[in-house]
Each structure stands twice: as C-alpha cells, then as structure tokens.
Amino acid sequence: MQPGFGSGKGSTNWIDTPAGLYSTGDQNITVGKNTNLTAAGLISTDGQVNLDTGTLTWSDFVGSQKYQGYQVNADIDLYGGKDANGITQNNSSAEGKYQLDDVEQSVKATISGSGDMGNITIRNPGQQAALEQSGQTGRVDQINTDPTQLNVVTKNKHIDLEPYISVQSLQAAVDAGKSIADAINEAMAKMVADGTISAADQKALPKLQQYANDPEVQKQESQCLQSGASEVCTIKTSVSEYGYGGETIVVSTDALQAFTGATGVATAAVAAGLIAYAYNTNSGEQFIDKIVPIANGLQGEIVGNKDDGSLTFYILYPDQTKARIGLGVTATNGQLAVEYAYGPDGQPLSTATLDDFVNQINGAGSTVQIVYNQKSGSGSGSNGSSTSSSSSSTGSPDPEDDNTQ
Structure with a gap:
C-alpha cells in the first residue's frame, strides 16, 4: 500500500505591490476634491512630491498569510511475514510533514520625496479638520514619510515538522505493544534543540496528553490553535474521575500546533x-x-x-x-x-x-x-462524487454503547 494524502487550511489577506505613484523625478499632483491613499504611496526617490488637494484621507493596512496542514506519504506494511530464518521481512516506511506558516505585513500610506516628507497643501482645512476629528482619517502630519516602511513584513513564522518513522522503530513499537509516541517525543526534542519550541513546552505537552479526550481541554486547545504563531496559552484542567487534574498548563501555540500535526500524521x-x-x-x-x-x-x-x-x-x-x-x-x-x-x-x-x-x-x-x-453520520445528503447504497441509523445513539465504558 502506498498512501499519500494531506489536509490543510489557510487564508490570505496580502498586498504584494502597494498601489501608488513611484518615480525618480519630481511629482506635481493637483486633485480637485479629496485624495485617498489606502495603503498606497506617492514616492519619489530623488525628487520632490508636491500634492495640492482639497482634502486628504489615508489609512494603513495589516496583511497576513496563514497556512496550517500536514501531508503523509507512506508505504505501510505493519504486519509483514518472516523469512525461512524467522526474520521479519518489512520494507515499509512512513513519512509525514507538518507545515505552519504565519506571516504578517504592515503597509503604510506614504508620501515621501527624496526620503523626506512631501509638500502637502490642503485647500479646505475646515473640512480636513472635520474628517480627522470624526476618525475618518489620521492627521496629515502623521502619515508615513519613510519609504522603507511602505511595506514591511512584521512576522515571519514557519514551522516544518518532518517526523520520519523508520520501519525498525515502528515495527518494534507495534511488537512491544507500544505507540509511536516515542518517535513524536523525539521529534519534539529535536525542535527544542533547534530552538523551534522551548524546553518548557516539551514538559507541558506530556501533561496535555493526559487530557486527550477531555472536551473542555479540547475546546481550550482549539481556541489556542486559532491564536496564531508565537502566542502563549494557558489551559486549565479540572479534577478527573481518576483523581488527577486541577492544574494549569502553559504552552505555546507553536508547540501545540507542531504536536497536533505530528499526532495527525x-x-x-x-x-x-x-x-x-x-x-x-x-x-x-x-x-x-x-x-x-x-x-x-x-x-x-x-x-x-x-x-x-x-x-x-x-x-x-x-x-x-x-x-x-x-x-x-x-x-x-x-x-x-x-x-x-x-x-x-x-x-x-x-x-x-x-x-x-x-x-x-x-x-x-x-x-x-x-x-x-x-x-x-449526522449530516444529510450525499458526498458529491461518492455515494453508497448502504443504510444506517441517523441521529440515533450507538447501539454498541452500553454506557459502561
């Protein structure tokens, strides 16, 4: 068997190239009514920028590119046979990759000539003051004048987790009745060594494993994962029927996202x-x-x-x-x-x-x-390209569930 599949989700709200007028010589611009600069620039690298306008409105922009997902490529044969000498024959391998991208940018409305403030003439100062007081625009003297700050990446977080599970380690874990958690923990240890996650995160993750099926902890983990990269979350646990719990666990979103990805793979x-x-x-x-x-x-x-x-x-x-x-x-x-x-x-x-x-x-x-x-399941309708003639009870409890588990 050679499976290869993946799952991911992402969102993009990004400006590759800010709009505007860019030149090396002078810019002489006259606007009859309002000039609106939304994350745009009027910039001359070597000349002057002279803007004559009735009023000026402007605003900055914060953009983001976020992606989280994993992919699996595997040649899996967990239960291969043995040769004449009793040696297990297994040439399987599993490779998984978890990816997290969290990038943010700041695009500022900019008026700049030769690296300095442009010359701005407002012909309707009364209306300009009203616009500023109402919050429809910032003050004219607060607009950005530094062309190097027109478009700046303010966050650039990438996590690639590639846990390669060897045939020997996976087969040994199965034969010993163990899980492949050891392989994941080793991956976490390597991330600590690389500085991707902290030693405190490495200690926090095993604690969270005790509450893998606790709905309240799952809810808090889900909220944490939505916080973005490099954030710190506090997860509170309640006392379980087994007597443990009632503690507060502090973990970073980076560590939780990486661990979730590795477990999913x-x-x-x-x-x-x-x-x-x-x-x-x-x-x-x-x-x-x-x-x-x-x-x-x-x-x-x-x-x-x-x-x-x-x-x-x-x-x-x-x-x-x-x-x-x-x-x-x-x-x-x-x-x-x-x-x-x-x-x-x-x-x-x-x-x-x-x-x-x-x-x-x-x-x-x-x-x-x-x-x-x-x-x-609990939905209705068919799965687009996949349908089945099989029938099942919808919305009914599992008949195998005797509430004694």
Missing part, C-alpha cells in the same frame, strides 16, 4: 495501514482483530472479516471510550461503504469528521476506496 498513517491490511489479507474463516497504538494515548483497531462482508474500525481513547466506523464490503473490488459511524460520545459522527476520515483513506492511492452517504 501518525493517526492517519496507522488508520490507512490497518484498513488496507484487513482488506487485503482477510480470507476464508480468518477473523482479524488487530490493535496498533498510535500516539497521545490513542489506539487504532480493525475488527472483522472481509469475506463475511464487513469490517469495523475503532479509535480507542485513553478513558476507554471509542469511535466506531462500520465498513461494508461492496460488489466493487477494492471498495468499502460506510454503514455507520459513531463518536466516543455514542452519537453519530458529524459530516465534517466523516468527510475527513473518508478523504484520508481515499486519498491514499491504494486499491481500497470508501464510499458513503452522508446520512451515515
């Missing part, structure tokens, strides 16, 4: 590998029940028999709850259909969550593809 790679393994190796009466620890206290489990017509994929959480997705075998070779999908709360998964799951597997480039009707 690991989870996606393991999920794709488990489903393809179960589909491609099941035969006859063989019943699969394989668990692979992932990271952050999570485990992935695949249960069932393809020849019996169905497989069930579980995500097991630290507090013993689980998400459950039923996959039915269709008449099309290499195709599975979502028959039901429930979250750890026993309720149907949201359409967005199910979309992510399906897109990750279908983007894997393997022979296994998943189709579904959005009614398999």
